[in-house]
Amino acid sequence: MITAGIDIGSITAKAALVQDGRILGDKVIFTGYNAAAAGKRVYEELLAEIGVTSKDVAKVVATGYGRNAVAFADKTFTEILAHAAGAHYADPRVKTIVDIGGQDSKAISLDDKGKVKNFIMNDKCAAGTGRFLEVMARAMEVNLDEFGSMSLASQAPAKISSICTVFAESEVISLIARGEKRPDIISGIHESIAARISAMLARVGVVEPVMITGGVAKNAGVVAALSKKLGVPIEVSPHAQQNGAIGAAILAAAL
Amino acid sequence: MTSSNSDFWKTLGIYLFGKAKKLSLAFKKAPTMKELMMVYYAEAKSASLSGRKVAWITSGGPVEPLIAMDVIPVYPENHGAMIGASKMGGGLCEKAEAMGYSNDLCSYARSDIACATVNGGPIGGLPRPDMLVCCNNICGTVLKWYEIQARYFNVPLFILDTPFCHTGYSEEAARYVRAQIDEYITFIEDACHKKYNFDKLTEAGLLSFEAQKLWQAVLDTAASRPAPLSAFDAFYHLALIVTLRGTKEAVSYYQNLLAVMKDRVARGEGVVPGEKYRLLWDNIPIWHRTRWLSNKFASHNACLVADTYTSAWCGVTKYIDENRFMDSMAEAYTRIYLNIGVDEMAKMVLDMIDKYDVDGFVLHSNRSCKPYSFGQLDIQRIVEAERGIPCLMIESDMTDERSFAEGQISTRIDAFMEIIKERKKETR
Numbered sequence: 001m002i003t004a005g006i007d008i009g010s011i012t013a014k015a016a017l018v019q020d021g022r023i024l025g026d027k028v029i030f031t032g033y034n035a036a037a038a039g040k041r042v043y044e045e046l047l048a049e050i051g052v053t054s055k056d057v058a059k060v061v062a063t064g065y066g067r068n069a070v071a072f073a074d075k076t077f078t079e080i081l082a083h084a085a086g087a088h089y090a091d092p093r094v095k096t097i098v099d100i101g102g103q104d105s106k107a108i109s110l111d112d113k114g115k116v117k118n119f120i121m122n123d124k125c126a127a128g129t130g131r132f133l134e135v136m137a138r139a140m141e142v143n144l145d146e147f148g149s150m151s152l153a154s155q156a157p158a159k160i161s162s163i164c165t166v167f168a169e170s171e172v173i174s175l176i177a178r179g180e181k182r183p184d185i186i187s188g189i190h191e192s193i194a195a196r197i198s199a200m201l202a203r204v205g206v207v208e209p210v211m212i213t214g215g216v217a218k219n220a221g222v223v224a225a226l227s228k229k230l231g232v233p234i235e236v237s238p239h240a241q242q243n244g245a246i247g248a249a250i251l252a253a254a255l
Numbered sequence: 256m257t258s259s260n261s262d263f264w265k266t267l268g269i270y271l272f273g274k275a276k277k278l279s280l281a282f283k284k285a286p287t288m289k290e291l292m293m294v295y296y297a298e299a300k301s302a303s304l305s306g307r308k309v310a311w312i313t314s315g316g317p318v319e320p321l322i323a324m325d326v327i328p329v330y331p332e333n334h335g336a337m338i339g340a341s342k343m344g345g346g347l348c349e350k351a352e353a354m355g356y357s358n359d360l361c362s363y364a365r366s367d368i369a370c371a372t373v374n375g376g377p378i379g380g381l382p383r384p385d386m387l388v389c390c391n392n393i394c395g396t397v398l399k400w401y402e403i404q405a406r407y408f409n410v411p412l413f414i415l416d417t418p419f420c421h422t423g424y425s426e427e428a429a430r431y432v433r434a435q436i437d438e439y440i441t442f443i444e445d446a447c448h449k450k451y452n453f454d455k456l457t458e459a460g461l462l463s464f465e466a467q468k469l470w471q472a473v474l475d476t477a478a479s480r481p482a483p484l485s486a487f488d489a490f491y492h493l494a495l496i497v498t499l500r501g502t503k504e505a506v507s508y509y510q511n512l513l514a515v516m517k518d519r520v521a522r523g524e525g526v527v528p529g530e531k532y533r534l535l536w537d538n539i540p541i542w543h544r545t546r547w548l549s550n551k552f553a554s555h556n557a558c559l560v561a562d563t564y565t566s567a568w569c570g571v572t573k574y575i576d577e578n579r580f581m582d583s584m585a586e587a588y589t590r591i592y593l594n595i596g597v598d599e600m601a602k603m604v605l606d607m608i609d610k611y612d613v614d615g616f617v618l619h620s621n622r623s624c625k626p627y628s629f630g631q632l633d634i635q636r637i638v639e640a641e642r643g644i645p646c647l648m649i650e651s652d653m654t655d656e657r658s659f660a661e662g663q664i665s666t667r668i669d670a671f672m673e674i675i676k677e678r679k680k681e682t683r
Binding site: 077078079081115118119121123 | 632646666667
């Protein structure tokens, strides 16, 4: 049986196809302003790439902020459940998940069966999310893809004390003006995210193994800073950005 | 026509409307909340014509001594709730911020301070006070808030200082608060220019005690499955126990309401169709979103069967001795929910979880209300450890609608309900 998961996030829309516990394929596109159109397009493009039609797909589950805009979904689940299912699929031993997406971040704790025990989401603030990193990368004139690796070269991370995206940006600009080294500033940015996320994780309790999912997991600097702050290793989801969509497809198979 | 002349005719109109409405209610068996509140505000707004005094008082302040002297108590916090429910809080808060008040301050305080200067809001502002009564058993903000209003209206202010009760109620605290009750009586005598009527206080005390017991009985009916009323109904019916406790109207209103609820229980009629999940609510309602939240939870077949907020107006009946009302009310007013330690609050929450047999706990982290929100993380931890039920914290504000993010809160509630449904499936 083939099932599909569609995850419409604030920045990107993801689709995944799963057949009997095996990932057939996945796809990521930008969401843009029309979540419904993005959901339809990412699904159709993935079907075409894999060479199956919508008739071959038994069930579709939608998740993410735009989940209710996906008219062709059989059911919707929140991204909490979808990320839990995706992470449990990737590694059944995982007990704690950190998901850092475009506009929110969450800490999820799982029980032995991979069921969600508890979750905490960031408050109404974009600091510590993908959007925060985008703003910072722009201020630093660095490509977001190089952001992570660049920070790993830092010897003395700069101190970013503000927890507000807007104020942190002006703080970064003044650091640039003071002539601080780029890797040190970027490393400081990652440490400030790690501090925020680890406070959230403390509220659900950190039980190993810990896995990171969501688009920001692609940033090696954030992962390193978070691991250092928590004092535990962090496993990066093999399909970090598509993890929610894969989880949704897994949940669809159980409908 | 001069403005004071037009004010007079307006007040006369309100006065006559109130008189006529009250007369018509006398022939009615069970006046509605709306009718009672209309008469209440009409009487308050035309008090200058009937020769009665108006006192503004905090929601947790001792109102019975005012009722006994025929003073009309008016509640800026109840008004704040009305402003919130009318979605006028954001605009009034902006006005207060333009006046120089920080947006970190309580939105009831901001709305009230702004409203007094423009007579805005859903009822065109509150009637001008003749005196202010401030009791700090609910928070510290009220001290500065009432000082500001005392200066603005140039009227006397009485402050009743209730020490925080971390554990128990000390002999020193008892003496300290009791002594202030005597000062309060003198303050009212001075403001009203007449001798105090202690017989009337005994009468108001008995009626207040009766109304509080009835209100508790109404809330208790939600222990039935399905619950005949939800916390959202309680938020509505609460208005009289706040504003008119100590009067006959409140007693008969809650007698009728209790009969209605008992009847619903007998018929097995629930307020949420197909009630499957029962939840407990903590903190002041998000007044501008009660309908949205009610529908949101109902769409998951979930009913908020109880809350820590509305029960605060009947949570201290155990300290009241109806035969020694004046002495015992000092203790009752000091030991209310917001003036006790976190451990005691958590114990009350655990008792409510058991009493109403709830599946989950929803905490509103209220940006405005620091004393209510401060211990919530600890209470949540205690509940998780002691009862193991899922807990959800949502961040918003009671009156300032600018502090509500629908997408985020919607996702949190959906995820919380997914966990509860999963748990119920497993235990079945």
